[in-house]
Amino acid sequence: MKTKVIKYSNNTIKKMQFETDFFELRDPRYPLRLRFHKNREKASWYFVQRAQGKSYFKKIANWPILSFSDIQANLSTYQVKFTLNPDSAISSFFASVDSLANWYLQRSKTNASISNLRKDTIKWAITRHIIPLIGDLQITAINRETLESKFFWPMQSTLQNSTMRSVWNILKQLFTKAMFLKLIEAHELVALKFSDFIKEKIVAEPTRLRATQLDEVHKNIKDQKPSIQCLIILMLAHGTRIGETRQLKWDYFCFQSNTLHIPGKITKNGDELTVPITDKIVKLLQQYRKYQCKRRYKGVYLFPGIAKRKPVSAKKSHSMVQKVSLNNWTSRSLRKIFRSKLLELGVDSEVAEMMINHRRGILSETYIHTTVPILKRQALDKYHTWLNDFQPGILSLSIK
Known part of the structure; x- marks a missing residue:
């Protein structure tokens, strides 16, 4: 397998995508390899670990679903994980809610199928509510109890039910999308409903102008x-x-x-x-x-x-x-x-x-x-x- 040495960046990888004289990219600065699939439309990210004079490759994600920026932002997490447990396997690319939320936010910014207004709403929900409230939690720590105590309870003191529902829908969307792309393991959050936490019906805003x-x-x-x-x-x-x-x-x-x-x-x-x-x-x-x-x-x-x-x-x-x-x-x-x-x-x-x-x-x-x-x-x-x-x-x- 021919390997080309480059300096990783999102733009450089895209330029190299259809050059057919190699199948693997390497950057000496990172313990990462990017291997293109046969049709070169997709590729796989591998974390490379050295042990006893040998190199061990562990697949961590697919490209372009996860760009180099996504991998780079979470690289330290996997360096620690593989150092402590060399035999561990990748079951979830994202460890914390903030890393998952930031990935979804960046993805939405380049999504041509949604309106600018929707993009602004996603940004508002993630940066103003989701990350401040539960961003520091591990994804495995998200359950009914933590959602109730750390997400819904703080929000209900300042937001109307209709606004809380909008934030909840975006949180649910980012978990659902990550599950579909197999970036996280199956999670109970996607099966939960807003009414599981907020029982009061959302009342229409009264008319302020007749x-x-x-x-x-x-x-x-x-x-x-x-x-x-x-x-x-x-x-x-x-x-x-x-x-x-x-x-x-x-x-x-x-x-x-x-x-x-x-x-x-x-x-x-x-x-x-x-x-x-x-x-x-x-x-x-x-x-x-x-x-x-x-x-x-x-x-x-x-x-x-x-x-x-x-x-x-x-x-x-x-x-x-x-x-x-x-x-x-x-x-x-x-x-x-x-x-x-x-x-x-x-x-x-x-x-x-x-x-x-x-x-x-x-x-x-x-x-x-x-x-x-x-x-x-x-x-x-x-x-x-x-x-x-x-x-x-x-x-x-x-x-x-």
Whole structure:
């Protein structure tokens, strides 16, 4: 078996992947060998131990499931393990919860199939809750008792049940993924449920803004910058989430068919959303684009950030909403008004769910390819007519 000596790094290994004059990589700095499989799509990491003048190879993981950075971060653990017990075998690559959590966090950062919002949620759950609470525990020490005393009990004093459930789901996901890839042994955590620890039902957050209060919203909007006005109006008009609204680009709009296509990469659930645009919104967008051009901005975003090359940040977009709400309601309140008013106006519940981009069942999938575009447009026409009748001028900008 031909061996090539290199300095290990993630980029160097990728470059060497399809060079066929060797099958093994070695770095003199580490007791590690990387052996490529026959098709060179995968490889195996081996820990090399010297004893009585011989080299003993112990397989510890597969590449590219675990990169060199992953191996390097946990190498000292296995050096100690093999020194104390030379005959021990690798049954779990990760020893502690923090090493497992950091691996999952790095993996999620490069996962193109999940949205940036989801990546931020994973990072928040791992860095703010999972690692601080149970990161120092060995994976073998995680059981019902430690989860109750060290994970759920501290969280329940500061977090709502719905927030705790989000953190729990991410903890469960990282254990499940590691088990599937055989990076840890079978673990009882993946079979546990949130209700095993928290018995109280999660109560929906009460409505903080009602449709009857839209006159106050309209009054507060008028005194704000056009960018703030446009952000609020688009969320109120279409029920879109703030995360996807703040990242809208001009080329997501088709003014020939009067539709807005929001790609899955910026939606919360990863599903693309198509939104009909009514004549009132077309006029608003034309007015807003003209305003941007007068201010010498001809970039791609409706709501550019400070650097102009990126959209406004999540933190900044929430502060934009707060300038109108005065901290009395949030962007979600606008979405709730949209959803509830659609039902009051007689819109089919299945259509209403699709309009706010909730996950759809088989029945709804049948709807999509037949009548949904027409039903969506009819629903928005009805809703926007009601908005304009109830609060005249609320779907237009006030530019001074």
